[in-house]
Amino acid sequence: MTVAGRRKFRREGEERRRQDLIEATLDCVAEHGLQGATVRAIASRAGVTAGLIRHYFPGKEELLQASYATIMGRMTELAKTALATVEQDPRRRLAAFLEASLVPPVIDVRTFSIWGSFIGRAGSDPALGVAHRAGYLGFRDEVETLVAEVFSGSGRLASAGELRRHAIAINAIIDGLWVEGCLAGDMFENGELAEIGIGSVEAMLGLRLRREELA
Template structure:
């Protein structure tokens, strides 16, 4: 176990450090094994200080789950800064980011798997999951609309929502594949598979001649 150096910091930084220590503990011990004592030791603080930021372990776990989901979405959105305004390039880059490291990562998958069982049994976990899911769909819908609009179409919101749901499902599946068994795809790029599949969903013409490595 790595003990985190807990220097004097602002309120937000201290809270973020505690969430990071919570995620480290969950990654190593699972939800049940991630005790407040272990988290405090990793963060280099007392249990009393933890109670200053969180009412209890459940609230810490909820904050940690929110961080896992938000960080993946934020990483994918940040990848859009690497491309210009062309809607083809933006949608392509967003898809690639979601099936590539650091989003597609064994640790990220293990954390997600540890948390997901709580979504069906805990109302707050369900709310966090739904909130992030709708945010992600909204981003996809915006990217899809821009691409279809560039093709001279004026898609209805319902069409963009259906396409976003389908593409999100595709991304989720390939994210699992990449996180669990990336070594099986040495000869076949999951990124290009994702691009080809999304192209098919969008009518087989919008992402032609745009290499996944770009």
């Protein structure tokens, strides 16, 4: 018979542990929703014991909020990097932005599961609500700026209202295609969603965003 000794452990850096706990939380939420994110499940996945959570966060609620902020930041960051790496022509910048938003790793079931689990409570939980709204408006502003650049770059005029409507519509089509792609990615060919997204925006704006390749 073995006498169970006290478990060995290593002291990790503070930031590292926080990040591990957040990642473990996101894993739990992705797999079993908010219900699955119990302190014990999170700790187990992070390779520590439950009590440690309260050493890094005031309570479970704060850990969840930090996790939500992390996943949101990660998503918007991915979309923005698509803007940074691309050439100047506003139309191709917009196309690249659309493309990036509609292929992996932005299209991703895990991310979507987490998003859905949190967003379901954004209507009733005020903190989540404002967090979402801020993220949404930030994203839409990004789109609106892009559209404005496309218009001015093409020598077309658009009122503020028109810009706003275009931004709302483009944002909606990104969101809608994103949801569909995450939930049923296997129903679409590779790159099909991006193709559809770009084509739709071209039709909506009444101009081509890509250079014609095979014409």
